[in-house]
Amino acid sequence: MPHARLAVSTVIFALSPDEGAERPSLRLPLVRRLREPGLGRWALPGGWLPVDEALEAAAARTLEETTGLAPAHLEQLYTFGAVDRSPGERVVSVVYWALVHSDEVEQAVADENVQWFDEDELPPLAFDHLAIIGYALSRLRTRLEYSGLAHAFLGETFTMAELRAVYEVVLRKRLDPANFRRTMETSGALVDTGERKSGTPHRPPALYRFDPRAAPPRMPFAGSR
Amino acid sequence: MPHARLAVSTVIFALSPDEGAERPSLRLPLVRRLREPGLGRWALPGGWLPVDEALEAAAARTLEETTGLAPAHLEQLYTFGAVDRSPGERVVSVVYWALVHSDEVEQAVADENVQWFDEDELPPLAFDHLAIIGYALSRLRTRLEYSGLAHAFLGETFTMAELRAVYEVVLRKRLDPANFRRTMETSGALVDTGERKSGTPHRPPALYRFDPRAAPPRMPFAGSR
DNA sequence: CCAAAAGTGTTGCAGGTACACCCATGC
DNA sequence: GCATGGGTGTACCTGCAACACTTTTGG
Known part of the structure; x- marks a missing residue:
């Protein structure tokens, strides 16, 4: 009998280093999908949940693997489980959101398959990841106000x-x-x-x-x- | 290779019908566990997630199956996934919380394996369900204040x-x-x-x-x- | 009439917004 | 000295907590 598969993804936020005198902007790293479904589109860093790893640990690990950074803040966002959110296979994603220190972003990994995007210049995204990022942004905004984050x-x-x-x-x-x-x-x-x-x-x-x-x-x- | 199993549970709240002139109290239904692990203890209503059912639908269904009621409010609470929260097997639980109309509670199902408990007279609970209920209570309290729930x-x-x-x-x-x-x-x-x-x-x-x-x-x- | 809950009015405090104003430095 | 951001003072407004007070019913 088939089961739903469990994935953990993370929305990672940082401020762009303020090069020049311009205002910094809110940026996040995405990874290019190298296989179907969604081949060629961009997606949140993440992966399948190993049996012996805690949810938060999995989020921190994939964050480190894709950016080379450690999170300054890491918090569960929401669990997305619509039946048709991934074509062909039932996937439930536990999504975390994280903040990283802006002065470390320069050392962050970025190659042709991992890139940082401005919050309002997002590329075509795989699955429901655009909606997830939107929700993470709204959560970031409300959290910032009622706790010194x-x-x-x-x-x-x-x-x-x-x-x-x-x-x-x-x-x-x-x-x-x-x-x-x-x-x-x-x-x-x-x-x-x-x-x-x-x-x-x-x-x-x-x-x-x-x-x-x-x-x-x-x-x-x-x-x- | 083994996977984590995915469960959906629901914390259901209602006010006790105010028999007599006393203040109503906050109550919730629990089910008795009929097998190991946790045999004999009480647990939140829930079950394994079917491949073809949405998370919220699964929560509403188990709510109906255990109480016979439809939720007046249903909302995702948190996803719990500590590695050792269930002995012997890795279980990740997506937990919802629900409110039901108090005047329907009288018609609600209750037998020797399903009982309603006062919020501060909880029986011995299986797994981490005591902590989950505590978190649901705190969420209920904050939500009530900033939205007319x-x-x-x-x-x-x-x-x-x-x-x-x-x-x-x-x-x-x-x-x-x-x-x-x-x-x-x-x-x-x-x-x-x-x-x-x-x-x-x-x-x-x-x-x-x-x-x-x-x-x-x-x-x-x-x-x- | 009396007790008790329903409903109204008033005052004062706390937090936040708007904005006028002084301070210190590089050029 | 002058432009500019750093930093202080103050008046006003709004929302809410406290509490005195009036109204309306059943017994």
Whole structure:
């Protein structure tokens, strides 16, 4: 008797390194499909679930295999299981989404079969992966607001403007610098390192660090009573 | 070569019919396990995923098979896939959670192998099902607040006090009647039927109905841009 | 009339938005 | 000194929590 096959895929987000003075953009890596179904189209990194590997571990492994990077944040998104989502075979995909530090993206793997795409310049995608990416984007946007997740995009220290740029790119809207600063300061998640970033054409901004005590919220089993 | 097996389970919530004048309580049906592993313990309704059935359809079907009821709300919760969560065999469970109308619960099936339990009087549970129920409870609580989901517990018409009772039981805290009324009225999700419920020992309360235009928010693919 | 729930009004606090304004640096 | 982003102060608005108060029924 036939079964559904179980796959694990990951939507990986990073900010493009800000070459030049332009705004950074939200990017994600995709892999080219080398066999049917969907040959030649692009797809999310992933693969079949090994019997002896946890779901999250499988997501982290395929992330590492395709990009060479380790996730700064990794979280389950949704499980997609429509009967006809893959032609010829029943496939259920447990999908994760991940954030990686932007300054590591330069070292990330990219060849003719693995490429990074801008969030609004996606190529033709295999299966239902376009809808999955859309859902992952909406989840990223809501999560960013009610938990300080932006640090997963940034390095060890950062300026207030860099942090604000993360929010502006992800939320796709301009934020008031004054109010943004206050919101972040009163949230208690930031620590002023005392250092300043010099070399800017203007007044040198303070460098901040994330308060390690403000741990990122773990997903399940938080409210078990 | 072995694969992980795919199961679908559902956490089903209902309010106990308010027999007497006591507060209603949150209840859920469990099934007794008739074989190893976990023989004799109680477990969530569910089963193996058929190749030709969608995930949500499988959840709705097992819900109907164990309780005889149709879900007023059904939504994917999380997919659990730790390697050792089921002894002897690798099982990945896609878990849904559901709400059913409280006034139908009386007609619900219940025999020696299917019983309804109060949320804080749970019996010994098989596998990781206790943790799953805890997670479902936390999700129910947060969802209730930012989307008018309470109507899934209620019948066609209801009083403001009945609606408030749903919130109070689920959120486990007392709510101010005056402020609760205003919050609901300004939300625009309620329609005054003009009728009043008579036979109460005191001033007869107005009967409300949910505005059908205020549709429940569909889960995935909302923000695909 | 009285008890008790239904329903209305008012006040005050907290968080967020808009925007005016000062500060420090490179050129 | 001047342009520019860094950083501070403040007024206003809105939503909500608290709570006093009026209304309407059954006994």
